[in-house]
Amino acid sequence: MLATNSRYWTSLGIASQAMAGRSLYVMSRRVCASIFSCRHSHQHRLSNIFKPLNVMPKGAVKKSDEAMSISQKLLVDLGITSLRSNGMYAMLPLGQRVLNKLTALIDEEMARVDSQRFSLPHLTKAELWRITGRWESTGEELFRTEDRRAREYVLSPTHEEAVANLLSDVQQLSFRELPLRLYQISSKFRDEINPRFGLLRCREFLMKDLYTFDKSEDEAVCTYNDISGAYGRLFQRIGVPFIKVAGDCGSIGGDFSHEYHYQAAIGEDTLLLCQTCGYATNAELLPDSNNVLPCPKCKSQVDKISGIEVGHTFLLGTRYSKPLQACYRNENGKPEVTWMGCYGVGVSRVMAAVVEVLSHPDSIVWPWMLAPFKVCIIGPKKGSRESSVSSWVEHMAHMVSKEDGYVDDIVIDDRDSLTIGRRVLEATRTGYPFILIVGKRAAEHVPIFELIDTVTHESHHLSHQMLLQYFRETVKNKQKL
Template structure:
């Protein structure tokens, strides 16, 4: 990502997101928004600067240890930069003292920068000290309703990864310092992954190795299958919290009997910048980036001929083509790039286009000047090269899904 100009290093574990990467990141956020809204999620934005009093109230101020960035203000008030927001959102809910059961479930989420003082930041965006996360928090009337919400969010996560055409697995996970009684991770299988996973070849049960007994070889779910080890990159984590936080903060609602009751909670995280980096990791080749189609920064790159070449007269055709594709196809509005570095050969620019991973590269050469004009179209995802008329090209690109 650094070699191709997507990100630039700043402090250890922190990066500049350069224009191309930011376009992809914004598309990913729009995809997440679509799926969160579809299950009733409402987007909020909570303070990154969190009072120590909140964390002491939940008992996590000391539990979080050195991974939490802590600071004092000029009045010696203690604060932290929020690594997660269970305390903050529960306090917000608790402040709504007349919340009726009729308004539940309530699903609040945000997409914000998070901060963790990693001892050894590594793997670029996969393990940093400052990163983007989507965190959602749910409030329900009872355990049954809370588990229904839990499953609903997990299914939405699955749809996100399916729409990105990523291989993924949902595994049993440890609740860690978040707490609760039920937890799952969403993992992208990858040889470089930090997490060790055990998967049953018989029933499909899967778990992070840290949740199982050391040396456990048989599946605890079907009792007959053997567990095989693989590795994965964690890109999502879900927790059923019960009343761990709502009890501490007196997060109450008025139930059907008109009596105050403690809300049941869940929390659900997606590593937004992790998904971006991990998808590139698992899809790319040694010499070229491959994007999930929906979040490719641009869908089409048009290459005019080299200045001064025999096909130079086709330059105007290339410019008109790039403009017309963006104007005539609603799905390609703002999605077409014209590589106007015509002092360079088409071969060099085509190599650059392959490295950057544009899903479609359209080469405008001598054949564009023929009576039956045709264009060379490189389809990066499939590896195919097609020769299409203008109408054929429009038909092909009109089917491209964008967000």
Template sequence: MLYSNGLKQGSGAFIRSHVSASTWTRRLHYDGRNRLSNIWTPTQSKKPAETSPEDGHDLLIRAGFMRQAHSGIFHLLPLGLRVQEKIERLIDKHMLSLGASKVSLSSLTSEGLWQRSGRLEKGRGSEFFRLEDRKGTKLLLSPTHEEEITTIVANAVHSHKQLPLRLYQVSRKYRDEARPRQGLLRGREFVMKDLYTFDSTEQSARATYETVRQAYSAFLNELRLPYLVATADSGKMGGNLSHEYHFASQAGEDTVIKCNKCDYSVNEEMYAGLAQSSPELESPEDKNWTFMVSKDHRTLLIMSCERGRDINVHAVKSVFPDVDTSVEDPVEVWKAEHPDAVDQGTDPRMMWLASASAYADWCHLDMSTGEPLDHPDYLVTGAEIKQGLAIINALQGVGLFPVEDFAITQLGNLDLTKARNEDRCPNCSSGHLTLHKAVEIGHTFHLGTRYSEPLDLRVTDASNTQKLVHMGCHGIGVSRLIGAAASLLADQKGLNWPVAIAPYTVVLVAAGKTRVDDVGSVYDTLQRSGSLDAVIDDRTDYPTGWKLHDADLIGYPFIVVLGKAWAERGAVELQCRRLGVKEEARVEDLAVRVAEMSARL
């Protein structure tokens, strides 16, 4: 094959791109080997004045993996794209194990489908990127594809004999996040894997769900990064069974609660704890008071707990779903909505959510000041509330009331407060809880008929009766996984990629007077092992020290240096920063040593 300048393809054929006939710039070397001289890696040196610590997002930019285009929108550069492609190949492998077929759905979707499913304005309308074509057709940039895939299958699948069906894609998604943050961890454009499953019965759909969970575990095990699995709230997706998959990280926005004795593991949103024993609290000052208001602003919720603990908003919602948690000053909003009622002691109403673990006796509030007020004639005692949580509902008015003016509803052994480390486990009672900050990187949902019913996805069963199809939706955040993995292993020197998704497993660096051909021969030896992904740093414009610092910044799992030992004994130096290893190795042993160290990472 001849290139445009007449050179033949082959080892040693250099092509120089130039700005002008007299100014030479980059050298491109085409010999079938991975060479950094051929790959655009726009790394940036950290300025001496920049003393603040860098997080994974900062390092991804400085190491040349990506650049920011707009708030929450990023461009992947060659190294970043290579990481993404490796993740996608792993996903393909494990989706194939499920018998799933890969599809590619359009990034544009019809508003009409979302209206049919009931999701167009149901709590997420502001997240849509909306547009119209020249004919006035209303479209969305797809934030997810349940509506589209359900419609496709509904038009093509009509018999239970065509099920089960498993379809997946890796595609871009769009959500107009109000506060994009932490780079790839919460963006407005991102890449996700979605697996959609279709079964003829509830029983088979749940069996499929468990099979998918096993595939997710196998996928995450290949990454060799510590992860958590937690029972989760299905939220806006629908359905009544879901699990989240997390990397434990201080950069995470989620909290996973785990027991040290049993398999209890839940997202904080699903936590419903046992009432914890605590000392009797004798005065209002011993309590932490929290106020919330209902969505119609007619009911004020008053809660108290032991000072030092916090009210669990999710527990409150479990007993009073109508609470509006977006209001910053609930008492003032409640008063402002009904000023006359406050003065006259009539409607609206107040509701106390009382936890027996928080106090011995009940005290009320002076609503003119909003301050706790001891009033010995009007107390509901801890003994009356017994163990757990009670709703004490003021039947009318807002003043101080005798006990007989309240309706007390027992809610069992439910705790109103957030979990803390060492709290008793609500599942086994004998274990203690540990809280982990975490980044969600995957989610599995059993959807049931949430989408098949409004979008009319039905099949005929063995008796020729039309039945709704049972669905599942299972996601992996590819972009988020890149950002989370970068943050998880980064140190003061740079990124530190797990072997499975590193842009390259090994970088070869020549030091001193080592010949280029020698580096090529070591590269070829590694490649013949069949399992290593190596690259040669053959950039001639940089000294060895700079190359080694650049290799640390990029985060290759292994660095191989051909230096003094090579010149004297034909041996190389093998470095692994995560293991703290620098050792001499023979070329013929190099692939084996890299494999052995990889097993320890």
């Protein structure tokens, strides 16, 4: 146990557990005075959170056609998402917290490259898609609809046409206003013939799509490199190992593209990687990639792996800006066509993919930055011998939530009609990184609390000060990664 490792506590600046305990004893006398204020401060409580568990009845036999991915099963079973129709999911409160955290990371990285957030309508005029040729080429995956006057629209899977049309209506866009970088985070739609694997392949999904406009090809390439750097930082901050490969431009088109993948057995993309020279590409770019191929750069044998695509960047050139007349006025006041790029992140797909990559068959493991709550605090069962220490639950929630890195990230499992063991099991399956148990040892002369790390499966018994120091050190270590 860490509690008995003197070298560990010395490294944290605490001479010994006994010293920490004596300091805690003085502080614990103030706990009662702070209980009133703690109870009146805002704390998240599981009894107030809508989290319907999907429990299969005992003896029920799962049909073969109900096979699903790990992420799909866990997110639905643990009340994080809810299947509402084939390929369409409701995002429940814990799932929304995960998306909010991911969206905040995206906003921060987009701000670093001077991108502005905006929003376009979900419906785009069919006329624009006909001009670019995508009305015909996209095929049956494109959701098409009409209004009461028989005017046709697209329920947009992407917004290249819409944003280029927006720029074409800005008659006085000056060269001084470029580069222009606009992004949105919104629902997109695809009429999947066979939705599968939950949020990994569905009909409605949340996506971040960035559109850039530059004066020339050279400047567009510079923008492409800037955004690619932002993507690298974003995926590093998420904390799940990713692979960047040369990508297929597909129906979107453009001069070249790159894809960002998480390696997973159920991934639908085949990636070719060379360990010798670092060459990495989607197998779609190479003819006859089903056979063992030498690396085009160094002739070494390439490795084949499966990946889940979570991001894609495209240098579009004038693919959309020319037919839709997305122009700017140059130094001489003459109109010139802009050079475009588009950059996507599958926001809801990232959420499912990290669960798919990190989790166990019966429990979720979240990356630190995306966990719905970082700490779940569990107190004694009502009426038990330990119920006298219940006041520590509110106090510890109040104290931990003031620490950097834990603000608004603490949830109390206040369902005290359930045993501690049952609540610990559910908290572990839900994937909160830390579970803090206020149990019988909190009644000792120097109160001791149990802290469970659900990622490493280690259990530590710590005093008040040691616990707070442990949380501080964890945040420092996470920030170094």
